[in-house]
Structure formats: structure tokens, C-alpha cells
Amino acid sequence: MSLAERLVRLPDPRRRRGVRHPFVAVLLIAASAVAAGARSYAAIGQWARSAPQQTLARLGARLLTSLNVRIAPSGSTIRRIVSTVCPGGLADLMGEAPTGAPAVAVDGKSARGSRTDTALAAHLLSAVTATGRVVSQLRVPDKTNEISTFTALLAPFDLTGTVVTADALHTQREHAKWLVEVKKAHYLLVVKCNQPNLHAAVRALPWQEVTARRYDRGRGHGRRETRSVRTLTVTGLGLDFPHVVQAVKILRHRTNVKSGKVTRQIVYAITDMTAREASPQFIGRIARSQWGIEAVHHVRDTTFAEDASQIRTGYGPENMATLRNLAINRLREHGHTSIAAGLREMSYEPFTRPLDLLGVAP
Template sequence: MPDQVAHCCPARRWRCRRTTGHSSRSAIRDPRDRRGRRHSLVSVLLTACCAVLAGARSYLAVGQWARHAPLDALARLGVRAAGPLGVRRAPSSSTIRRHLTLVCPGGLADLLGCDPAGTRHLAVDGKAARGSRTDTGPAAHLLSAVLEGGRTVSQLRVPDKTTEVTGFTKLLAPFSLAGVVVTADALHTHRDHARWLVEAKKAHYLLVVKRNQPALHDALRSLPWKKVTARRYDREAGHGRRETRSVRTLTVTGLGLDFPHVAQAAKIHRYRTDLKTGKITRETVYAITDLTAPEASPQAIGQLARAHWGIEAVHHVRDTTFGEDASKIRTGHGPENMATLRSFAISTLRTAGHHSIAAGLREVSYTPFTRPLELIGLP
């Protein structure tokens, strides 16, 4: 990352675009005045990344981690030596806060995100940082793209008084998605989105259909599901419940379903039994895809639908392990930049083989000034 942080375009309302191709990250403009700079943008961002990997949840916690970091760790982070004795002084909490409040959130999200090249599936979903709500403004709403395994590609903040729908194409536009299956919930089941994915990005889609699209939902319900022979059943137990899922798929080409490039429809039925109370819940979900029957069997569609729920796991970890909803960071770009740092920590720990992020953070905390630097590849 040190070689990738430099001057770039000014912060935009949505995001900074990649400027050097999909194999490298966009550079970040230093938002500060040139006069009086004591710490480089590189060193401050690296410090924040390592502190969050060590469990820091706030600007104050990041500053405390930096203040206690030994000199060799500060040197690896790029903190410059100053004064006649060449002493390295870590950035303070207020310095870190100013940087994360001002730095371009789109550029930081691109810089710290995972490259989707070679992936099979990409999930898109949004989340509100509830603690960022103020008396005069709503909470920051963040739209994210996440790979299988819980690794975040990028995110953007949805402007106030708009919805996630307006940010769908802006979030995915910088990336090469040829052959990738993009999944999203019913909010993003729009004809323009499906057409853009297939025609402009050469990607595929699997979109959930609910009653917010009444005509399409009724058309799917009226399909001859009882006659369908292409089925898949899965059973599993865990988290205090037993679940059975059935997936039925039906080729709808030529049936007049009014949606661009649609080839198959799916009916996913879930039975859940609470092992403690014995309560049974049932849920039926309809989905549509441009994947044909030879390209996606009921098993494959069930796996894609199941994988999409993984993005909810990332949001759950940010809430429970990092306390995102309880965070009172509200000003400037702070809410989205801290969310980016949390997602980066989750992606890094997942890549390192940690299935439990809480356990991974505990392991990092045992050597807080060496392990985070190793995880992000600092020499």
C-alpha cells in the first residue's frame, strides 16, 4: 500500500475512479494543506489499519495504539524521524481523526478492497451505520460489494435523501465483471440493473423478487411449480436451529416474463425449526436469473442464494465485534472510512484463515505491534 498512496483526483460525491487499470488501486489525494504536515498520509493510514486489526474501534483507540507502538513498529509504518535525535513520534488521536474525516472515502475503499478478478460470485447489499445519525441528518448508509468468504471489494456512501438503487452501477462500474454472477436483494431487482450487468459488464445476475414488484412477483407465483422436476434439497443444523431448504428451478424463456435477459426462475422454500422451543417457521423466496439450465442447476442456484447471505455475516461482524452501530463517529467522511477499515480488517483476517473474526482479533491482540504489520505485508 505505501507505493499506492499519492495525489489523485479531489474527493467526489460518490467515489474516486480507478485511474491505472483494474490491476492497481487508485491513488488518494492528501486532503491537508501542504504547510505544517508532520506525518505522511501513508503512515497515518497504515497506523489506522493496524490499530483496527488489533481491535481498535474509535479514533481514540487508534491513537492509543499508535502512542504505545514501539519505535521499530513506527519505523515500519513509515513514521518519519524528527528532531536532532531522530525520534519518531506517532500521530495523535486528533491527527488520525482529521485524516479519516477528510480523506476521500471512495479512494480509500478502492485502495483497501479486494480485487474481484477471477471470482465467481459478487454480492451487493447496504447497511446503515446507526450511530452516525445526528439531530439534523440521517445515519450514513453504506452500499457494499462483497466476495464469497466475506472479503469486501469496495463500498460507497449513499447520498442522503436517495436510496441504494442510485448507487448500484456506480459501485460496480470500476470493476471487470465478465462471467461473474452478481446477487442482490429485492431492492435492486430493476430492469435497468439487469440490462446493464448483462450488456455492459458481460456479467450474470441472480435477483430476488418480492412484493415491491407486484406484477413480476405474481407472475412468478403463477408458474407451474408443482410440475417442476428440477429440484434440490439441503438440510443442515447449527446456531440452535435445524433448517431444510428446497430449490426448484424453471426455464421461463418464451413464457412472456417481463424482465431483461431472464432465462430461469427459482422458488426457494425454507423450513426452520428452533431446537430449543420447537417453533417452526416457513419462508418462500422467488428469484430470477439470466443463467440457463445448463449453466446453473438447482444446486448451483441454491448455493448462490446461500452465498449472498454471507454479506449479512460481514455486517453482523461489524456490528457485534467492532461495535459499528454503537459508534458515535458522525462528522465528515469518518463513518464510511471507519467502516472501510473494519471491512479491511475482516477481509485480512479471513484471508489469513480465521473463520471467527472475534477469535482472530484476540489472537492479534496478543502481539498487537507485530502481527497486524505482518498481516498487511509490511517489511
């Protein structure tokens, strides 16, 4: 199903009276402009004004039949629609279905530029596959935290057999029960001092006796890293957490290539998977997918300048983030490991390549 066919499912937030521009066309124009490198409503509007007739025709822009001319929506029209369209529905329709994904990582990020004197910055909770593609995202309601949004984010998707990873904030008993009993999924949850009793119990396990371990080495981002993953079956050891079967200890040594500085970090985690289902090698690979979600957030900050964005009103912050996620997903799908390089390639032919990337029919 094409992107346009999926977007038809979204309700148009505008009143019928006075509507001039097709709803789906406006969203496709915004998505195409962002895939071409646009970072703001003004940039999207400028892209739309500059688009040639053949591009507007592909996107389904308004047609003046008397003149046989396509008319691009104004920047204010684009802003009005993007800031009022249902953010959850847009994120689900533009996201990557997790069907068959071995793991989905959950983590949150604040759009710092959306903060005002009277309102907090928009905080967005995202789900990302192990390949770095965003499944969906939801804005965390003000005066709450990510815990309240966790189940709502993942509820629409079939997670049978998928390993859901999350940081220590989501190491909650109810989350674990819901994942295993309702969604038929597995969990790998980090354990830190925000759960002092559980953290102390995991830390006190006989790790020195563990023989099931895995070593990995890697290099990138100006550092060398060595990881040691140990797993221990804890059934019968009195670890009080729903469905827990194994505990995990990950030791990371990082060396800064330039300065030579060495840092050491220990991360504990728990999972409902047995030793047969999840070896130390598998656990290490899944754990890295959780850290990989930070790479998506980093791309949105550095390549799309999300933290510097002054978009604040309505659903604008989360819907613009969804458009950025869509561009990242499609670039990765087409083999671009560097999103910045992929956007540069789109910019060389800004009115054709982004449309091809999004699968807009010629």
C-alpha cells in the first residue's frame, strides 16, 4: 500500500467549508519537502512554491481546471494542517510496521526548541526497530512521564515473539506483565538504582561463577569499545519480577582514540527469555539495538536541527518529528547509512528524488 493510500485513512481536521487544497496532497508536499532537507514550515512552503507543475501533479495538488494549472498550498495552509492533524494516526501510518522485527527499542526524546515560558518542551516517546527504523511515536502528556505512554505506544502493533527493550524507567512490573501476557512478546529491561531492591538483588548474583559469556569488539565515532556479556538463569533464585528467567551483566570498556581516555560501564538487565531462546551473543545484539535508538535521535538533532526548531503550537512538534522519522526510514530502506549524505543526494534533484524515495507514483 502506497503512502498516499495510507494517508487517506486520516481524518481531515479542517472544516469542509472553504477547503481548497486536498488534505493528502498537503501532507505529501510536507513529507517530500522534509525528505529534500526542509527543516521548518517556511522551508516547506518555499519548496512548495518552487515545485514545478509535474511535481505538483504527482503530489495531487489543487488543479485549476479553467487554466489547467496546479496550485501549491501556502505556507500558512501547510502549517495549519501539520499542526492540527492527529499525531498518533500520522505516526502509525508513516512508521515502519514491526512485523517480523526481532527487537523493538523504546526510548524518549525532548524537542527542546518547543519549550516556551509557559509550556514544557514536547517530549516524544518512540519505538525503533533494530535496523534503526521508527515504528511509531507518541507525545508524552504534560505533567506525566514516559511510563504512562508505554502501552499506548505499542498497543496498535502485533509484537508476538518480538523482544521489546527499554531503559530503566520502563522496568515496571505492569509493563513486563502486559508485554508477556497480553502482547505475547519478550522483554529485555535495564535495571538501575531507580529500582533499588531489584538492582541490589541482580548485582548480588554470583556473576563470578558465570561461564556463559560473549566478547565483542567494535570501533566507531572516535572510540574503541570492548563488550562483555554474561547471562545467568535466575529461576529459583528469588528474583522478584514478573516472568523473569535470566539476568544479564554487560561490561563495556571504551577508549577514546584521540585522548586515550578509558571509561568503564556496567549495565544490568533482566529478561523473560530462557538460555535456549537467548544466548549471550543474542542478548548483546539486542542490547545494542536499544543503544541504537539514540542514533536516530542524534540524526534528528544534528541533521534536521530538531532541538533548534521553534515549532511549538498544536501538534506541530510531534508531527514534524514524524515527517523527519519518515525521511530517515525511507533513506535507510534505500541503503543510505549516512542520513546527511542521503539528504544531500535528495537535494541534487529536490523535486523528483524525494518523491521517488517516498514512492509517490509518477
